[in-house]
Amino acid sequence: RAERILAELARRRAVTVTDLCQVTGASEATIRRDLTALSRQGRLSKVHGGAVLPGGEFHGEELDMETKRRLHTEEKDRAARYAAELIGDDDVVFLDAGTTILRMAEHLQASRALFLTNSIECACRLMERNLRTHVLGGMLKAGTMALIGAETLSALGRYNFTKAFLGVNGVTISQGFTTPDPEEAAVKSLAADRAQSVYVLADSSKFGQVTAAVMFPIEAACVITDHLPDPRYRDYTDIREV
Numbered sequence: 001r002a003e004r005i006l007a008e009l010a011r012r013r014a015v016t017v018t019d020l021c022q023v024t025g026a027s028e029a030t031i032r033r034d035l036t037a038l039s040r041q042g043r044l045s046k047v048h049g050g051a052v053l054p055g056g057e058f059h060g061e062e063l064d065m066e067t068k069r070r071l072h073t074e075e076k077d078r079a080a081r082y083a084a085e086l087i088g089d090d091d092v093v094f095l096d097a098g099t100t101i102l103r104m105a106e107h108l109q110a111s112r113a114l115f116l117t118n119s120i121e122c123a124c125r126l127m128e129r130n131l132r133t134h135v136l137g138g139m140l141k142a143g144t145m146a147l148i149g150a151e152t153l154s155a156l157g158r159y160n161f162t163k164a165f166l167g168v169n170g171v172t173i174s175q176g177f178t179t180p181d182p183e184e185a186a187v188k189s190l191a192a193d194r195a196q197s198v199y200v201l202a203d204s205s206k207f208g209q210v211t212a213a214v215m216f217p218i219e220a221a222c223v224i225t226d227h228l229p230d231p232r233y234r235d236y237t238d239i240r241e242v
Contacts, residue, residue, distance in 0.1 A: 016050035075226035097146035098167015164195035170209035185213035
């Protein structure tokens with residue numbers, strides 16, 4: 001059973017307990033015990049609701065949105081709640097299409113702030129809360145429902161922000177903040193350039209991970225996370241554990 005778990009993890013890079021129950025036919029309690037044992041052996045990293053590959057690896061492909069939603073849910077929610085509390089009435093805010101950013105939108109209170117986003121789903125959540133919302137144009141990316149491309153960048157370049165809140169797939173000291181899609185990276189990078197304050201919401205599993213497209217260097221943003229696994233990051237940027 002352990003080998004089937006590891007094979008599934010190697011294929012998908014991240015799995016939930018529910019996924020593994022379906023693959024192996026074992027109960028949730030059994031799978032959780034297996035994950036604990038494999039984590040102690042260093043063969044995987046156990047996270048809330050499932051497991052991911054051990055840290056420090058390069059990832060060329062992006063997990064599907066539904067899998068990302070189900071991983072690290074408690075950690076993402078803590079970061080999202082903290083980030084939402086940073087917004088004031090006078091802010092002009094950019095929110096991107098990351099899963100933690102979507103959670104952040106759920107925690108926003110009534111405000112006179114102006115929100116801009118390249119996420120169709122995020123825009124809908126903002127409107128549900130009667131918040132002032134502008135949506136950038138561009139090509140709609142399947143899976144993440146993010147607007148990307150030249151038209152998006154052109155529209156984004158016409159704004160200045162007091163704060164930008166961005167999702168990320170990898171954080172390292174040497175490679176900085178990374179994400180798999182170069183076009184999404186371009187949007188995140190430009191949003192950061194146009195903002196007075198930049199916040200990256202990254203649960204602890206993102207540290208030590210590298211993906212294909214560089215967003216910007218580690219020192220360019222404050223990181224909001226549930227737990228910092230390596231204290232060396234504090235030498236390079238502002239880290240807020242929540």
